[in-house]
Structures are given as structure tokens and as C-alpha cells.
Amino acid sequence: MKARIIERRQLCPEIYLYKIEAPHVAERFRPGQFVIIQTHEKGERIPLTVAEAQPEKGIISLVFQVVGKSTLHLSLLQKGQYLENCVGPLGNPSEIRRFGRVVCVGGGTGIACLWPILKALKAVGNEVLTIIGARTAERLILVEEIRQASSQVFITTDDGSQGEKGLVTDVLARWINSPAGASSPAIDRVIAIGPAPMMKKVAEVTRPQRIKTIVSLNTIMVDGTGMCGSCRVFLGQTMKLACIDGPEFDAHRVNFDDVISRLEMFRQKEKLALETYRRQLAAQREGLAPKELHPKRLSSD
Amino acid sequence: MIKIGGRRVPMRELSPEERIKNFSSVPLGYTEAEAVREAQRCLQCRGVPCEVYCPIHLRVLDMIRAIAARRFQEAFFIIQADNPLPAITGRVCPQESQCEGVCPLAQDGRGLNIGKLEAFVADWARARGLREKLQIKERPQRVAVIGSGPAGLICAYDLRRWGYQVVVFEALHKAGGVLQYGIPAFRLPTEVVDYEISYLQEIGVEFRLNFFVGQNIPFAELRRDFAAIFIGTGAGAPLFLGIEGENLKGVYSANEFLIRVNLMKAYRFLEYDTPIICGRRVGVIGAGNVAMDAARCARRLGAEEVYILYRRTRKESPARDEEIQHALEEGIIWMELVAPRRFLGDEKGWCRGVELVRMRLGEPDSSGRPRPLPIEGSEFVLELETVIEALGTTPNRLFLKQAPELAVNRWGLIQVDDNLQTNLPGVFAGGDAIRGNATVILALGDGRKAAAAIHRQLSEAER
Numbered sequence: 001m002k003a004r005i006i007e008r009r010q011l012c013p014e015i016y017l018y019k020i021e022a023p024h025v026a027e028r029f030r031p032g033q034f035v036i037i038q039t040h041e042k043g044e045r046i047p048l049t050v051a052e053a054q055p056e057k058g059i060i061s062l063v064f065q066v067v068g069k070s071t072l073h074l075s076l077l078q079k080g081q082y083l084e085n086c087v088g089p090l091g092n093p094s095e096i097r098r099f100g101r102v103v104c105v106g107g108g109t110g111i112a113c114l115w116p117i118l119k120a121l122k123a124v125g126n127e128v129l130t131i132i133g134a135r136t137a138e139r140l141i142l143v144e145e146i147r148q149a150s151s152q153v154f155i156t157t158d159d160g161s162q163g164e165k166g167l168v169t170d171v172l173a174r175w176i177n178s179p180a181g182a183s184s185p186a187i188d189r190v191i192a193i194g195p196a197p198m199m200k201k202v203a204e205v206t207r208p209q210r211i212k213t214i215v216s217l218n219t220i221m222v223d224g225t226g227m228c229g230s231c232r233v234f235l236g237q238t239m240k241l242a243c244i245d246g247p248e249f250d251a252h253r254v255n256f257d258d259v260i261s262r263l264e265m266f267r268q269k270e271k272l273a274l275e276t277y278r279r280q281l282a283a284q285r286e287g288l289a290p291k292e293l294h295p296k297r298l299s300s301d
Numbered sequence: 302m303i304k305i306g307g308r309r310v311p312m313r314e315l316s317p318e319e320r321i322k323n324f325s326s327v328p329l330g331y332t333e334a335e336a337v338r339e340a341q342r343c344l345q346c347r348g349v350p351c352e353v354y355c356p357i358h359l360r361v362l363d364m365i366r367a368i369a370a371r372r373f374q375e376a377f378f379i380i381q382a383d384n385p386l387p388a389i390t391g392r393v394c395p396q397e398s399q400c401e402g403v404c405p406l407a408q409d410g411r412g413l414n415i416g417k418l419e420a421f422v423a424d425w426a427r428a429r430g431l432r433e434k435l436q437i438k439e440r441p442q443r444v445a446v447i448g449s450g451p452a453g454l455i456c457a458y459d460l461r462r463w464g465y466q467v468v469v470f471e472a473l474h475k476a477g478g479v480l481q482y483g484i485p486a487f488r489l490p491t492e493v494v495d496y497e498i499s500y501l502q503e504i505g506v507e508f509r510l511n512f513f514v515g516q517n518i519p520f521a522e523l524r525r526d527f528a529a530i531f532i533g534t535g536a537g538a539p540l541f542l543g544i545e546g547e548n549l550k551g552v553y554s555a556n557e558f559l560i561r562v563n564l565m566k567a568y569r570f571l572e573y574d575t576p577i578i579c580g581r582r583v584g585v586i587g588a589g590n591v592a593m594d595a596a597r598c599a600r601r602l603g604a605e606e607v608y609i610l611y612r613r614t615r616k617e618s619p620a621r622d623e624e625i626q627h628a629l630e631e632g633i634i635w636m637e638l639v640a641p642r643r644f645l646g647d648e649k650g651w652c653r654g655v656e657l658v659r660m661r662l663g664e665p666d667s668s669g670r671p672r673p674l675p676i677e678g679s680e681f682v683l684e685l686e687t688v689i690e691a692l693g694t695t696p697n698r699l700f701l702k703q704a705p706e707l708a709v710n711r712w713g714l715i716q717v718d719d720n721l722q723t724n725l726p727g728v729f730a731g732g733d734a735i736r737g738n739a740t741v742i743l744a745l746g747d748g749r750k751a752a753a754a755i756h757r758q759l760s761e762a763e764r
């Protein structure tokens with residue numbers, strides 16, 4: 001089913017937010033879920049974060065970072081053009097309950113994934129402390145939205161261009177390891193979404209104190225419905241499928257080294273596809289390539 | 302004059318050297334003259350064992366007679382009246398254990414090539430755009446079909462012919478089920494599947510792709526909005542061995558491997574975006590149709606050594622004869638009486654080999670086949686870069702989780718009565734969803750039977 005792009009916004013140099021028309025996804029979406037899209041007929045099926053759903057308008061917001069050919073192609077589509085396919089919502093929703101004090105840790109596009117979760121957590125009465133980070137101030141996304149949805153926000157950047165200089169996990173470690181007192185009641189739950197190495201680090205920081213920690217795993221996926229097993233992850237010896245058992249798992253049981261290793265499985269081919277596509281784009285810009293690179297889809301109206 | 306009986310008219314095929322360079326159909330199909338000659342070998346048995354042993358009792362004899370008399374159009378309409386997908390069944394049915402196996406000519410290995418004749422008439426008709434002209438008398442009732450594999454397709458076809466408003470829900474972005482994502486193009490060309498599906502669209506079956514019932518639309522909503530439901534969700538979830546090393550890069554389920562290759566066309570990578578990585582040395586675990594398909598795909602992706610690793614022997618293999626034959630011609634190496642113990646990897650997490658243990662055959666087990674038993678101390682290592690596990694599949698637990706009111710047995714197979722009705726009134730099921738890994742023809746039989754039961758139920762309700 002085709003899905004029309006009705007708004008296209010660049011959040012930072014490599015991250016975009018698209019609003020697309022997908023009424024049945026919008027109607028069913030709950031925080032923590034995702035969609036799988038295909039940008040054109042010959043495209044890959046890739047999972048993407050849903051940052052927001054507006055069921056009354058039949059619209060969902062997708063946030064993605066340009067990392068390979070598929071996301072580069074997506075970033076070149078314009079308002080009014082269509083995604084070839086969009087299926088969702090997929091995966092299980094986050095557990096939304098009153099836990100007490102929840103710390104949400106986000107990095108990269110993970111921040112977009114956290115946004116609806118922390119809104120929901122706050123709405124049921126949790127104190128939501130959020131730590132978001134990026135390499136530089138320029139690359140931080142949705143800061144205002146996150147600020148409004150959280151009880152308190154802490155920002156870190158690798159170069160100190162905004163907030164504290166350092167990593168999100170530095171702040172988290174400081175909170176956890178500071179002596180408990182009246183001013184710092186215990187943390188009831190941590191939710192971390194971001195690059196796998198970041199989530200691994202969060203798990204290490206919270207493990208000694210046994211603070212319940214949830215991560216959302218962004219594995220490679222194809223169908224997203226439990227048919228292929230490409231998204232398999234290991235919790236101890238037990239195999240789980242991120243698409244239908246997750247995407248959220250208990251961080252202290254996830255074998256992150258496997259997650260990180262398996263994410264690299266197709267890296268070489270992905271690089272090749274991206275380079276080839278970039279060359280084609282450059283050739284096209286110079287008017288050297290008469291052929292269309294991918295079927296152009298213009299708005300129907 | 303052709304002597305009755307005589308030799309099977311040989312099927313022309315691509316040479317193995319040519320085949321492994323592409324995904325084109327291996328059998329080239331009979332010409333008209335060849336088909337007529339083959340059909341004329343038929344002994345016209347009175348008891349028509351070929352029809353008796355066809356799971357859906359197609360009118361084989363009438364079709365053969367029409368072909369023998371060069372009345373191809375008639376042959377097509379005879380077969381199509383009972384089977385809307387003859388181009389598909391002609392190519393993928395295990396004929397040697399059905400129609401062709403009981404043909405008296407088969408006794409000395411010259412059985413009538415019924416499958417290829419069926420495919421011939423279907424291809425002949427497709428080339429001419431010949432299709433049954435239906436006079437559909439519309440009925441108001443809506444019927445939902447979940448899953449667009451062969452079971453769902455035939456059920457939708459029959460119900461639509463009788464005038465029902467049929468909506469097919471399919472989780473993937475293309476319809477066809479295993480026909481689309483599992484069986485490779487060199488066995489079942491994609492355009493054949495697409496053509497058959499386009500016919501259903503033409504007669505007014507509505508396809509809603511990208512809808513996983515349960516997850517993207519509640520099963521309860523379907524029950525409310527449709528007068529009846531047919532569940533043809535198949536058995537598409539892969540089984541894994543559960544041994545050490547399955548986390549390694551280079552280890553695939555056959556489903557992932559085949560979905561990447563067939564549905565996503567990874568063999569045309571760069572034109573298509575989905576990648577696949579297939580090493581020089583590949584091991585396929587299992588020896589059914591799925592294993593053969595995966596092995597033959599691997600060969601076409603450039604693998605130099607492809608092993609079938611099977612714990613029993615060739616005699617027990619459930620694969621179609623033709624598939625094993627073709628695989629061996631293509632240089633697939635058959636290694637039997639071995640079972641994997643663990644996969645071995647390098648420091649970067651890539652698969653480098655498999656530790657195998659030799660097996661021997663013991664007493665028959667519950668499947669009637671001899672039970673394979675390990676010979677302790679016989680372990681050895683086979684170096685491999687890619688492993689494909691083709692161990693069979695089970696029903697998708699995601700759907701079952703979202704429709705808990707549906708009664709299933711302990712293997713997750715949906716339970717049905719003689720009319721294929723589930724424990725929920727008006728909800729029917731068939732195909733792999735009730736049988737586990739079965740066949741296309743059994744799925745077709747179920748879809749057809751359920752359609753008839755739905756028709757009975759809905760037309761009675763009308764009175």
C-alpha cells in the first residue's frame with residue numbers, strides 16, 4: 001500500500017522527520033512500535049521508528065537517519081511523493097505503567113523513538129528524567145519536544161557544544177552512583193534507546209544496582225512478522241525475535257555483543273549499494289545518465 | 302506411428318552449466334508436438350488411478366485426451382475448471398508420489414509426464430491470454446481470506462465465482478505466499494505467479510497487502526465485518542536447531558535466505574536493494590524441497606561447493622525427485638548420515654564451519670522413517686562460510702497470540718472439523734496452517750473444500 005509524504009522536515013544534517021499518510025497505522029499505533037517501509041518497488045524492507053501518530057488525521061511521523069542507500073533515497077523523496085509500501089504498526093508496545101521515577105536515555109534517532117514513550121509514561125504519573133545526547137549540538141533532535149514531555153532533561157554532547165561534555169551514560173552513572181539521600185530517591189526503571197553500543201553501556205551502568213532496564217533493539221529485519229529470523233537476538237541461551245518478541249527487552253539479559261556483531265552482517269554490501277547510488281546520483285546531476293535511477297512517483301493530485 | 306507406451310518424451314532443460322549462472326526456468330516446457338506425443342502414450346486406464354491419487358481429483362484423463370487430439374484450449378478449460386492454478390501445480394506437485402507414481406507406465410520408469418502436460422496447457426493458454434469468462438452473479442455477503450498462499454487464493458477464487466465479496470489480507474507486500482517468497486524462479490517463474498494472481502484481481506477479488514491480521518487489524522474486527530473467514534496463514538515461522546553458533550554472521554534460516562533471494566530479488570543486487578551474502582562454501586541442513594531450493598539458489602549466487610547435510614539418507618528425503626536430480630546435476634554435494642553439533646566462528650563473529658557427527662539409522666520413529674542415531678566419537682569439522690538451516694517451519698505464533706480464541710493443537714496447528722471449520726462458527730482454516738509443512742496441492746484442496754463449506758453455510762443462512 002502506498003503512503004504519501006505530506007510533510008518533510010530535516011531535523012539535523014542527517015536526520016529527517018517525515019509525516020506520512022497511513023491511517024490504519026496511525027489508528028493502531030502505540031508507543032514503542034515501529035513500521036517497515038519500502039521506498040520503491042525494488043527497494044529493501046527497512047524498519048523505521050514511529051515518533052508520533054495522529055489517528056484523527058491518519059498521519060504518522062517517521063524519523064530516520066541517512067545511513068545507506070534506502071535511507072538516502074528516502075531522504076530525496078519530496079512532499080507529495082509516495083513510499084511504495086508501509087506496514088505496521090509492528091512489534092509490541094512499551095509497557096506503560098506508573099513505575100515512579102523513570103530515567104529515559106536516548107541517542108541518535110532513538111530519541112524520536114523515546115518521545116512517544118516518555119509522553120505516555122508522564123501521562124500516567126511517572127516522574128520522567130530524560131538524558132539525551134549527540135556528538136554535537138547540531139545533531140541533537142527534538143530537544144523542545146523532549147523537554148515538554150519530560151519532568152527534567154539533561155543534555156550531553158561529545159564536544160560540549162551543548163549541555164554537558166561527555167556521554168549520556170556518564171550522567172546516568174553519576175546519578176546511580178551518587179549516595180542515595182532525600183534529594184535523590186531511587187530510580188525505578190531505565191529505558192534506553194539509541195545505538196547498540198550506547199544501550200550496552202547503559203546496561204552495564206545499571207546492572208550492579210539491578211535497576212530494571214529496558215532497551216529497544218534495532219536489529220536487521222526483513223518481514224517484521226516472525227517469518228525470517230534475521231532479527232534474532234539472544235537473551236542468555238534463549239533465542240528471541242526482535243520483531244515479534246520485542247523490540248523491547250530486558251537489557252540485563254541481552255547479549256549485546258551478538259546484536260552489535262549481527263548488525264554488521266551486510267555492511268560491505270550496504271556500502272557498495274550506497275556508493276553505487278551516490279555515483280548514479282552524481283552522474284544524473286551532470287546529465288550523464290539518461291535512465292531513471294528509480295521509478296519517480298509524483299503526487300497524484 | 303507412435304507405439305502406445307513407449308518412452309517418455311524427454312523434457313528439454315537448460316544445461317547445468319547455463320543454469321547456475323541465472324534464475325531462469327530449468328525445464329523449457331513441451332512444444333505442441335512433444336505434448337501431443339507424450340499425451341498419446343496414455344493407456345486410458347479404466348480405473349483412472351491418476352485421478353484417484355490426485356489429492357483434488359483433477360480430470361487428468363480428459364485433459365490428456367484433449368491434448369492427444371490437439372484440442373489444447375479444451376484441455377485448458379477442463380483442468381482449469383477444477384484447478385485455477387495449473388501452471389503452478391504442474392511445476393511443483395510431487396507427481397511421482399501422486400498421479401505419475403500410480404500410472405501403470407511408471408512401473409518401468411516411463412510414467413506419463415502428467416505434471417509437464419498440465420504446465421504445458423496452462424502455459425499455452427497464458428501465452429494466448431486465454432481465460433475463463435465468468436458470469437458472476439453478485440451476492441452481498443463479504444468473506445475475508447487471511448493469507449494469500451495457494452489455500453487462500455483458491456478459496457478466494459471459488460467464493461468470488463459464486464458472487465461473494467472477497468477481501469484477501471496479506472502480511473507481505475506481494476501476494477502468493479510460499480509461491481512468491483519461497484519457491485525460486487528457476488522452478489516457478491515469478492511471472493507465472495503474478496499472472497495467476499492478476500486473474501483473481503480481474504474477477505474482483507480485493508487484495509489488501511501489508512496487513513498482518515491480528516497485528517495491523519484486529520481479528521475480532523474481521524469477525525464483525527465479514528460473514529465468514531478463511532484462515533490460510535500457512536506455517537511460515539522458521540525452526541532453528543538451537544545449537545551453539547546460531548548467532549554467527551553467515552548463518553541463515555532457509556526462510557530468510559529464500560525471502561531475500563525470491564521475494565526481494567537479492568540475486569539482482571544493485572538493481573534491487575536487498576543484499577545477500579553467500580560464501581564460497583555453503584552447507585544446507587536438511588534435505589526437503591526447501592533445502593534443495595536453498596542449495597540451488599546458493600549455487601546460482603556463486604557458491605562453489607554446496608553441501609546438503611542430512612541426518613538420514615537419500616531414500617528418506619521428502620524432496621521431489623526432480624529437485625534432487627536437478628540439484629545433483631548442478632553439482633550440489635550430497636552428504637548424508639551427518640548431523641550438526643555446533644557452528645564454529647572466527648573472532649569477528651563470522652561462521653567458519655560446522656562440527657558434524659556421523660549418524661546411523663535405527664528403528665522407525667513416529668514418522669515411519671528410521672530414526673537417525675549419532676555415532677559417538679565420529680565428530681568432524683566441515684569448513685563453511687555460509688550455513689542455511691532448512692529444518693521446516695511452524696505456524697506463526699504472532700497470529701495465534703493475537704487470536705487466542707482460536708483452538709490449536711500443541712504444535713500450533715489450527716484445529717478444524719470435517720468441513721474445515723474451526724471452533725469459531727463461520728471461521729474456516731486450511732493449508733499449512735492446519736497441516737504443518739504440506740504441499741501446494743493439499744493447500745488447494747483445503748481452500749476449495751472450505752470455500753464450498755462457506756458457500757453452503759452462507760446460502761443456507763440466506764434462506
Ligand SMILES: Cc1cc2nc3c(=O)[nH]c(=O)nc-3n(C[C@H](O)[C@H](O)[C@H](O)COP(=O)(O)OP(=O)(O)OC[C@H]3O[C@@H](n4cnc5c(N)ncnc54)[C@H](O)[C@@H]3O)c2cc1C
Nearest residue numbers: 448450451452472478479483514534535732733739740741
Ligand atoms: C521453499 C519451499 C519450497 C516448497 N516446494 C514445494 C513443492 O515443490 N511442491 C509442493 O507441493 N509444496 C512445496 N512447498 C510447500 C508449499 O509451498 C506449502 O505447503 C503451501 O504453500 C502452503 O500453502 P498455504 O496457502 O497454506 O500457505 P502459504 O503459502 O504459507 O501462505 C500463507 C500466507 O499467509 C500470510 N500470512 C500469514 N499470517 C498472516 C496474517 N496473520 N495476516 C495476513 N497474512 C498472513 C503469509 O505472509 C503467506 O503469504 C514448499 C515450501 C517452501 C517453503
Ligand code: FES
Nearest residue numbers: 224226228229243
Ligand atoms: S524480521 Fe523476520 S523474523 Fe523478525
